[in-house]
Amino acid sequence: MRQSEYLLNTLRERPSEADSEGHGMLLRGGYIRQLAAGIYSYLPLGRRVLRRIESIVREEMERDGVQEVMLPSLQPAELWMESGRFETYGNNLMTLTDRHGREFVLGPTHEEAVTSLISSEVSSYRKLPVRVYQIGTKFRDEKRPRFGLLRGREFIMKDAYSFDLSEEGLDRSYRTMLEAYNRIFTRCGLRFRAVEADAGTIGGEGGNHEFIALSAIGEDTVALCGHCGHAANLEQAETAVGSAKAAAFENDAAVSVTPPRNCDQHAANNQPANNQSAPKDLPPLEKFNTPGTGTIDQLVSVYGLKPEDIIKTLIYRAGGESVAVLVRGDHEVNDLKVGKYLGTLDIELADGGAVEAASGVISGYVGPVGLELPLLVDHAVAAMLEGIAGAGERDFHFRGVRPGRDFPLTQVGDFRNATEGDLCPRCREGQLTLHRGIEIGHVFKLGTRYSSKLSATYLDSTGAQREMIMGCYGIGVSRLLAAVAEQNAGEGGIAWPDELAPFDVHLIAVSMKDGAQSALAEKLYVKLKEQGLSVLLDDREERPGVKFKDSGLIGAPQVVVIGREAASERVEYENRISGAKEMLGLGEAVLRITEHVNNNRI
Amino acid sequence: MRQSEYLLNTLRERPSEADSEGHGMLLRGGYIRQLAAGIYSYLPLGRRVLRRIESIVREEMERDGVQEVMLPSLQPAELWMESGRFETYGNNLMTLTDRHGREFVLGPTHEEAVTSLISSEVSSYRKLPVRVYQIGTKFRDEKRPRFGLLRGREFIMKDAYSFDLSEEGLDRSYRTMLEAYNRIFTRCGLRFRAVEADAGTIGGEGGNHEFIALSAIGEDTVALCGHCGHAANLEQAETAVGSAKAAAFENDAAVSVTPPRNCDQHAANNQPANNQSAPKDLPPLEKFNTPGTGTIDQLVSVYGLKPEDIIKTLIYRAGGESVAVLVRGDHEVNDLKVGKYLGTLDIELADGGAVEAASGVISGYVGPVGLELPLLVDHAVAAMLEGIAGAGERDFHFRGVRPGRDFPLTQVGDFRNATEGDLCPRCREGQLTLHRGIEIGHVFKLGTRYSSKLSATYLDSTGAQREMIMGCYGIGVSRLLAAVAEQNAGEGGIAWPDELAPFDVHLIAVSMKDGAQSALAEKLYVKLKEQGLSVLLDDREERPGVKFKDSGLIGAPQVVVIGREAASERVEYENRISGAKEMLGLGEAVLRITEHVNNNRI
Structure with a gap:
């Protein structure tokens, strides 16, 4: 062309x-x-x-x-x-x-x-x-x-x-x-990655499985294990029980827990011992005043707490009933997992009024201790030795809340999104990393x-x-x-992969007014077309700067510049992906281009 | 496949x-x-x-x-x-x-x-x-x-x-x-034919030009000249002045015109002589009683008249005005031509009431003689020596109506559809034939x-x-x-032309249970696919009758039957278009099929 x-x-x-x-x-x-x-x-x-x-x-x-x-x-x-x-x-x-x-x-x-x-x-x-x-x-x-x-x-x-x-x-x-x-x-x-995915409306x-092309602008998030290659959509990605535990122990050392006080009022809530091998002499609950700090971020910034030491209690409306979901302060509830556990698609986070009606306290101070709602406890919370949680009373939190002692662990499960650094639930060796991606394909078993x-x-x-x-x-x-x-856009344009490029090769005659250049460009153009290649020949009378800029935007994987050495039938050949440039004779150039196409096409 | x-x-x-x-x-x-x-x-x-x-x-x-x-x-x-x-x-x-x-x-x-x-x-x-x-x-x-x-x-x-x-x-x-x-x-x-056409809504x-595929079920009619190849959509097809004249003279000899009487009352309508070299001693107008015969068909069947001797007078409403259009009894008015002549697209045949209002007589007895409306006279009418026309009075017609004498010829033009047998307006040597066709393509000059x-x-x-x-x-x-x-549908199916056939060749193993047959079919299938051909292999365990019937319906241009002589590697090759069948060895068959495809593909 x-x-x-x-x-x-x-x-x-x-x-x-x-x-x-x-x-x-x-x-x-x-x-x-x-x-x-x-x-x-x-x-x-x-x-x-x-x-x-x-x-x-x-x-x-x-x-x-x-x-x-x-x-x-x-x-x-x-x-x-x-x-x-x-x-x-x-x-x-x-x-x-x-x-x-x-x-x-x-x-x-x-x-x-x-x-x-x-x-x-x-x-x-x-x-x-x-x-x-x-x-x-x-x-x-x-x-x-x-x-x-x-x-x-x-x-x-x-x-x-x-x-x-x-x-x-x-x-x-x-x-x-x-x-x-x-x-x-x-x-x-x-x-790209093939990841386990949610079925959506179909x-x-x-x-x-979803096929996800990795890209920062993607609307999907995928969790990948660098060790075993496991890949899952964040909506579906399982979390391993062990990961949270490991994290909890690691974090433990760094947390300075104030000795708890006034724990007697919660004795009734004590449950049969959790399966963890936790120290037996943990201090009791301690209520402390936390005015105007109803969010994790506020607790972190005002009291210097770590999000992973906080137990977040969220009230959901599921099929018309209220339930409380407990996740760590650095984790996020996965609605889909909660819905699946409860066997309903009709699930949403309760708004302020509904929270108060269900828990008796304003949003931000709800806690599991003494809460008379079904408690869905995420594995990572169940694995905590102790934590900080809302006290069920405006402007107060508890320190030293111990899962299994201070609230029941009868409904423990995977209720959160995977996070960066989680242990891989498949191989239990690698750590998960999170990536944004674009869904480019989807395969479903529809059954009947x-x-x-x-x-x-x-x-x-x-x-x-x-x-x-x-x-x-x-x-x-x-x-x-x-x-x-998206994956191949650079400063000057899109560097198309060989199989998708609009043209196999772009020929640029630097000056069409130069007889040797235009003649050589024409000759090369004809020869390459004879090889069955798709060739774009810049035969315009434009300034070289315009031609090179346009060539970048067109993004053919191979570029041949026919310039000063045209008289001796030599051209500059550029592999756009590698950036390598070299001067070649006419015959060498044809051979190089043809070989490149043959090597890069299936 | x-x-x-x-x-x-x-x-x-x-x-x-x-x-x-x-x-x-x-x-x-x-x-x-x-x-x-x-x-x-x-x-x-x-x-x-x-x-x-x-x-x-x-x-x-x-x-x-x-x-x-x-x-x-x-x-x-x-x-x-x-x-x-x-x-x-x-x-x-x-x-x-x-x-x-x-x-x-x-x-x-x-x-x-x-x-x-x-x-x-x-x-x-x-x-x-x-x-x-x-x-x-x-x-x-x-x-x-x-x-x-x-x-x-x-x-x-x-x-x-x-x-x-x-x-x-x-x-x-x-x-x-x-x-x-x-x-x-x-x-x-x-x-197909490329014909001059009307522009439609675009x-x-x-x-x-319209490209018309000839077919009896087509919704378009095209006029073709076998002599010069001229082709036009009926809506646009010009009619030659000479053709009608020639026809009128030819028909003349066969028509027995009763000598006209009572023409005096129309003397005022006489016009300057028409350019025809007509006999000067034509008889005057004669009114005759035609009760209940207000259509051409009725006049023809009751009085034994010929349609081509009758002058049909049709009232149209064009841009809010009434006009009369005169064509021969065997011709049809072309609305598009009338509209073009009058410079309007807003044209339609007047209904009964409008006809009576405009002409003073019921539909079926309107005639040009004495009619106080613009008269658009088709060439073929203008070329008649004399004819029969409505008398402008219920249940009466005139015989011996002479164009130019009994009504004015001031607006003569091409106002009718071409008909079978018309002289070609282009070469003026061939005769037009009419064909139904399907519009398959259209090219327009849109201008600005x-x-x-x-x-x-x-x-x-x-x-x-x-x-x-x-x-x-x-x-x-x-x-x-x-x-x-449509063009290729026969009793047993569609015989596809080579370039369009879904498969280049259809292989039929008469009995897949016969080891020699299934083996040979498989061998031929692989060989033909290696040649880059598209091959359908009937490898089903169906009765031969079912297979042959289906093969007809599929309509591949070449069919190979692998039957009784499979053991000696001989097959029956059929060219579906010509119907020719012959027994060939395996190698011959591959050669024949490949050659056929190469010869019939561009």
């Missing part, structure tokens, strides 16, 4: 609408343009990258025999009502009414449409398993579209669905997809969730009717493009 | 929803399925054909340097209001309101979006011309979706747009596209229609601001698939 004829308009400055590095560079490089909030046009450069992603996805799907279909965006609302998702998606659904008054959903995913299709096409066990995929546009009425293509309202997805005879079949389909996804994201040059009871609601059944070999066992597998194609941009 | 694993469900009977041959075969063959009226899912077989079409379109666009972009489906309604099309599209637009109450259009085409994009990317003459295309989903709320993919509500289109400096530039872009379209439709194996003042409304301007070399000169170019991709299906 000759740049003089190419629809490419780079921007000198980062536009104010850009809210991340990658987004800014996609705009500056002339890859995308916003038409409306969360709705983008792809210029030729962006479309090229998108096509490369699409073709990688297609290759990897078809390698495993997944068959391409195409399902409509317009889907009858009735279908979504049947599955129950018309309600659960709520305002996130884009809907419209046709001229005859019939309501349609613009599909954000296609579980309903594909289940309905397969149920009408397949009736016998002999035709299963079936695995299909499509690449197409999805719609979602995001409340706050953000980060360009990352959280948009119209976006491109690859969605795949598997239909199996049995759970074992689903396991095979699921594993096949997991492997394909690993290949796809690897080929796209991403730093649901499903079996396992599910949709097949039962939409009657997707088959006859087994005995003639009995059974429900198909489903899985679904998504990749955010446009989001993946954005994630790659 | 192994058929045992392929998502393919053929139907024995034509489903009742099928309203054409091609539609029926696409359903029976398991290519597409309806999700809602005018909304279809593509099964793997259909998706494969679609992909082949898409790749032909891409190749031919990119061969000419047209650059791929991707514009969103969701477009702010304001943009459509700016262009004025929000109103003109009316109920055909699919619209929705987002959660913030903002209104969007689901694009049926992308003139607004692309004009707005290019106007922000291009500001200098040095960056023009620009030619872009995309392949994507479009939405149109058709009142009556029909013929499967032919008239749907969600469909796939390739739309391209050109932006030029000048009318000459537009001419070049337009010609480039015309040629690309010819290549595309030729590669798709279509019988508008534009310059030329425009959108660039002026959406301010798409550039600075020319003198620094003056000028409007970009646009063209737009559409191909109905899913419609093209349907048109190919």
Whole structure:
């Protein structure tokens, strides 16, 4: 492609609408343009990258025999009502009414449409398993579209669905997809992790994994173990019992606990001994005055306490009842884990009034001692020797609160988010680190969730009717493009990985007015195109500075500068990723470029 | 692909929803399925054909340097209001309101979006011309979706747009596209014509062409000249003056005209002599009683008259005024031509009451003689020596009505549809034939229609601001698939042309239980795949009858039957288009198949 004829308009400055590095560079490089909030046009450069992603996805799907279909965006609302998702998606659904008054959903995913299709096409066990995929546009009425293509309202997805005879079949389909996804994201040059994740609205009871591209602007947090490679979404990440204990003992030495007083009033609350081998002669509870310090931060700053020595007591409303959840002051409650423990999705932190009604004291001074509510105690709290907690009385806290003695440990569990430095719950050797990331893919075991609601059944070999066992597998194609941009955006532009670059190589003729340069550029351009490479030739009559700046923004992985030594058929070859530059003869350059492409493409 | 694993469900009977041959075969063959009226899912077989079409379109666009972009489906309604099309599209637009109450259009085409994009990317003459295309989903709320993919509500289109400096530039872009379209439709194996056409809602003042695939179920009619190749949409097709004259003279000999009487009362209407060299001693007008025969058909059947001897007088309301249009009894008025002549789009046939109000007589007996309305006389009427016409009096007609003598010939023009047998208006040698056809592509010269409304301007070399000169170019991709299906649907299925077939070759092992057959089938399958061909292997344990029937419905252009002679490595090769069958050895078969594909693919 000759740049003089190419629809490419780079921007000198980062536009104010850009809210991340990658987004800014996609705009500056002339890859995308916003038409409306969360709705983008792809210029030729962006479309090229998108096509490369699409073709990688297609290759990897078809390698495993997944068959391409195409399902409509317009889907009858009735279908979504049947599955129950018309309600659960709520305002996130884009809907419209046709001229005859019939309501349609613009599909954000296609579980309903594909289940309905397969149920009408397949009736016998002999035709299963079936695995299909499509690449197409999805719609979602995001409340706050953000980060360009990352959280948009119209976006491109690859969605795949598997239909199996049995759970074992689903396991095979699921594993096949997991492997394909690993290949796809690897080929796209991403730093990513497959993490255990929560199922969200699509649901499903079996396992599910999120693929997370590591990035500071990501809206997900993942906990990673550097020792065994364990990775989990923060929402799901287990915490190991031992980690908290270890931390508690470590911290213990550093904490100066004032000897407790006035503990007699709480004797009634004493419980059978905790399993810890704690010193037996711990001092009793001591109440102390803490006016206006109802938060952990205030306690820390006013009294010089350490957050990890404080027991935080939070009141939740769960299924209409109040419960207290106890976590360490340096930990955070994980609502999802509490909900799962209680077997409800209807859970939220109680507001001030509800806290007072349930505990008899204002928020900030609630404590476990004497509290007449179910107490869900996080492992890390149960492992504390003693701690500081609200006294259940305005402006007072207790020192020397001892779990098991001063409040019951009948409901101990994992109720908190993992934190940096936690012991890995899997290998129990490494420590967890937390990372922000962008969700680029998601695989779910759906089981019979949709097949039962939409009657997707088959006859087994005995003639009995059974429900198909489903899985679904998504990749955010446009989001993946954005994630790659985030990971590879530098000062001068995006350094595209080889398999995704819009062009394999960018040729820059420093001065097109110089006959030797323009002739050599043309010659190299033709030779490289003959090799089947995609080549962009900057044949514009622009100043060299403009050309180099644009080249950075375009971000081809290989750049050839045809300059002063053109007369002797020598050019400067640059590997953009490594930054290495060298002068090569024409033939050497062609060879080097072709080899590079062959070595870096699967 | 192994058929045992392929998502393919053929139907024995034509489903009742099928309203054409091609539609029926696409359903029976398991290519597409309806999700809602005018909304279809593509099964793997259909998706494969679609992909082949898409790749032909891409190749031919990119061969000419047209650059791929991707514009969103969701477009702010304001943009459509700016262009004025929000109103003109009316109920055909699919619209929705987002959660913030903002209104969007689901694009049926992308003139607004692309004009707005290019106007922000291009500001200098040095960056023009620009030619872009995309392949994507479009939405149109058709009142009556029909013929499967032919008239749907969600469909796939390739739309391209050109932006030029000048009318000459537009001419070049337009010609480039015309040629690309010819290549595309030729590669798709279509019988088609590029015809002059009307601009429809997209508008534009310059030329425009429709590409019509000939098919009996088509909703368009085209007039073709077998002599010079001239082709025009019936709405636009000119009629030659000479043709009508010739016909009138020919018919003359066969008509027995009763000598006219009582012509005196119309002497006042006589006009300066018509330019024809007609006999001077024609008899005068004769009124005759024609009770209850107010239509051409009734006059023909009751009085044995010939339609071509009758002058039909139709009253139209045009821009609030009444006019009379005169055409021969065997001709039909072309509203578009009348409207163009009068310079208005607001034209419709008057209803009974309006006819009586304007002419003073009931519909069916209106005639030109003495009629006090503007008379638009079609060439073919002006060329008649004499004819029969309504007498302007209930139950009476005139014989011997002479154009120019009995009514004025001041406004003579081309006001009718072309008919079969008309002289070609271009070469004036061939005769026109009429054909039904399906519109598969359309190219328009838009000029400044959108660039002026959406301010798409550039600075020319003198620094003056000028409007970009646009063209737009559409191909109905899913419609093209349907048109190919219509043209190639036979008793047993669709015989796909080579470039579009879902598979290059279909291998049928008659009995998979026969070890020699299954082994040979497998061997051939692997060998052909090694050649890079797309191969479907029927490895199912089905009766041969079922396999052959399914093979017909799948419609691969080459079929290989592995049967009785498998032990001696001989197979039956069939060219499905020619029907020729022959026994070949394994090596010969591979060679024959590979050659066939190489010879039939561009």
